[in-house]
Amino acid sequence: MRVVAEGLRVAAAVTAGAVTALAELVFLVLTLPFLGHPNVLASARRLARLEARRLRLDTSHLDALEEARGGRAARYLAARVPVGVLGGLVIALLVAGVKVAVPLLAAWTAGRPFDGMDPTPPLVAYILTGGFVLLFLDLSGVAGVHALERRLAVRLLGPDPTEKLQRRITELAESRAGIVAAVDSERRRIERDLHDGLQQRLVALSMLIGRSRRGRPELLEQAHAEAQHALAELREVAWRVYPSGLDSLGLGEALAGVAERSSVPVTVDCRLPERPPMAVETAAYFVVCEAVTNAAKHAGAAAITVAVHKEGAAVVVRVRDDGSGGARPTGGGLSGLARRVAALDGHFEVDSPAGGPTTVMAVLPCG
Incomplete structure (x- = not known):
């Protein structure tokens, strides 16, 4: 059913393209003496944007390209006119074939001759074979014209390859700087956890042991309890640095550990047909860990749901809480996650209106 719907959509797009090609041909002929005028270029840009939308292509860059280079949209319109006319001819052949095939099938199904021809077995076989071959060629022509139109639009309206490369270099430089900043921020947080938590407990433990050695044996039980607390905090800090269970048990079990340690009820739904790359697993884990921590500490959430599943060639992570909302994507933890992703x-996307709920989503390519 989906294939049929897609085929009908493509045929409709090619048909519309044939109509707009004739309109654009008239536009180009009438405006040929004025092609350098800003109003003409703006009209050509609007027509090109409509064509790109018909072909389901991105048009966000079209204004910048047109302003920078002038009549690029006009050149595209001129180049696509013959392609649109070709699409119209292919659709016309398809319609003509249907107009012949439908009465023929109706007559022969009722046992009547069609155009003086009786439905004899050799004639039926000949007509069916020829009809299926012509239908296949015509449908291939429709798909080919649609693909050619998309290729032409991408080639003439898409970003310049040099600009794309420069933009990619800029993105990589920014992400590298972001990673360095995220690592430094994580180191500072680990230092604070060790200094403010574990170090204080170890100092208290040392004092208790020293006092017990000076004739206060009843303090040994308290020292033992402090040692247990210190070990628990040490495990917590080590787990936040990198969860050891992630390597051996996988993402699902590691997220189950996050749910167990959370002070807020967490429901985890991790459905992955196979283990993703280690870098993706690690990023997904820290996205969930940070989002759960924020919801528990800052949002006053009563329930958190975590969903991890595969969509195409990417792992999608969604964490939703029923807290007060208002989370800022530029905050320290969330901005670090954005850089990691x-x-x-x-x-990486954060949707957190005032009053909640908050949804944190990360799409992590596996390729």
Whole structure:
């Protein structure tokens, strides 16, 4: 059913393209003496944008390109006129074939001759074979014209390859700087955790042991409890640095550990047909970990849901909480996650209106 719907959409796009090609031909002929005028270029740009939308292509860059280079949209319109006319001829042949095939099938199904021809077995076989071959060629022509139109639009309206390369270099430089900043921020947080938590407990433990050695044996039990707390905090800090279970048990079990340690109920739904690359697993884990921590500490959430699944060649991570919302994507933790995801060429998004709920989503390519 989906294939049929897509075929009908392509045929409709090619038909519309044939109509707009004739209109654009008239536009180009009438405006030929004025092609350098800004109003003519603006009209050509609007027509090119309509064509790009018909072909389901991105048009966000079209204004900048046209302003920078002048009549690029006009050149595209001139180049696509013959392609649109070709598409119109292919659709006309398809319609003509249907107009012949439908009465023929209706007559022969009722047992009547069609145009003086009786439905004998050799004639039926000949007509069916020829009809299927012509239908196949015509449908291939429709698909070919549509693909040619898209290729032409991408070639003439798309970003310049040099500009794309420069933009990519800029993105890589920014992501590298972001990674360095994220690593430094994580180191500072680990130092604070060790200094403010674990170090204080170890100092207290040392004092208790010293006092017990001076004739206060009842303090040994308290020292033992402090040692247990210190070990628990040390495990927590080590787990935040890198969860050891991620390597051996996989992402699902590691996220189950996050849910167990959370002070807020967390529901985890991790459905991956196979283990993704280690870098993707690590990024997905830290996205969930940071989002759960923020929801528990800052949002006052009562419930958190985590969903991890595969969409095409990417792993999609969604964390949703019912807290107060208002999370800022530019905050320290979330901005660090955005940089981590960007380093994998992924997409990171935070939706947190005032009053909630908050949804954190990361799309991590596996290729």
